[in-house]
Amino acid sequence: xxxxxxxxxxxxxxxxxxxxxxxxxxxxxxxxxxxxxxxxxxxxxxxxxxxxxxxxxxxxxxxxxxxxxx
Amino acid sequence: xxxxxxxxxxxxxxxxxxxxxxxxxxxxxxxxxxxxxxxxxxxxxxxxxxxxxxxxxxxxxxxxxxxxxxxxxxxxxxxxxxxxxxxxxxxxxxxxxxxxxxxxxxxxxxxxxxxxxxxxxxxxxxxxxxxxxxxxxxxxxxxxxxxxxxxxxxxxxxxxxxxxxxxxxxxxxxxxxxxxxxxxxxxxxxxxxxxxxxxxxxx
Numbered sequence: 001x002x003x004x005x006x007x008x009x010x011x012x013x014x015x016x017x018x019x020x021x022x023x024x025x026x027x028x029x030x031x032x033x034x035x036x037x038x039x040x041x042x043x044x045x046x047x048x049x050x051x052x053x054x055x056x057x058x059x060x061x062x063x064x065x066x067x068x069x070x
Numbered sequence: 071x072x073x074x075x076x077x078x079x080x081x082x083x084x085x086x087x088x089x090x091x092x093x094x095x096x097x098x099x100x101x102x103x104x105x106x107x108x109x110x111x112x113x114x115x116x117x118x119x120x121x122x123x124x125x126x127x128x129x130x131x132x133x134x135x136x137x138x139x140x141x142x143x144x145x146x147x148x149x150x151x152x153x154x155x156x157x158x159x160x161x162x163x164x165x166x167x168x169x170x171x172x173x174x175x176x177x178x179x180x181x182x183x184x185x186x187x188x189x190x191x192x193x194x195x196x197x198x199x200x201x202x203x204x205x206x207x208x209x210x211x212x213x214x215x216x217x218x219x220x221x222x223x224x225x226x227x228x229x230x231x232x233x234x235x236x237x238x239x240x241x242x243x244x245x246x247x248x249x250x251x252x253x254x255x256x257x258x259x260x261x262x263x264x265x266x267x268x269x270x271x272x273x
Contacts, residue, residue: 034181034182034185035181035182035184035185036185037185037188037189037192037224039220039221042221044189044192044193046189046193047189062220062221064188064204064220064224064226065204065230066181066182066184066185066188066202066204067181067204067205067207067228067230067231067232067233067234068179068180068181068184068207068233068234068235069091069179069203069205069206069207069232069233069234069240069245070088070090070091070092070093070177070178070179070184070203070206070240070245
């Protein structure tokens, strides 16, 4: 069954159902965990907790990606 | 006539994490604004290649960036209240050296370091706002560099996609645009949101 997550204000459909946790979501989106800050419903999730953080369709997920340069 | 300054800023403390293309230029702007105190942190020394975009001079090559920035900012304002730390920032060090700051400017080069400081400030430091930059490499596309308020304590400057890489160098104009976005966001935060706290501290 497909599922929908709200990521950075836009809805994204997952045909194979919800990713089981934040870590799996980042893998599916091909985002490097070393360079992203993740926020769910306004709360920052630390990198060490990515694999233990489950997801649901009601959440507002913000993924802030960093690229090099400064 | 005395130069006009914002009275509210005299009680503000701003941390600058990294004194490369962003930090060396953010510091110039904040010194000219007469922000009360600046805490400057970098472990590196100036290389000739840095002169393409960083606020240093040919005769400063080989000096620590902290020492050269202290010298340059004091040439702008001999009364500037500046504190320098020659150290590599870790999560523990960030909490320690920036503990008195109202705002921290994330001015690192590497993406994983940017993430590290933003995550540290947002999870380990109460009430401090971090102004970070992602996406400033290359040239042109000035208007794609924007300032966005991600949340109460996070402001993000940049185009979010232009990382450094082969054929995509960092250039003075585009790094400068991002640095001045960052300094302007800090001025806005201090004057619009933190002025009540700053006024209270002065009593």
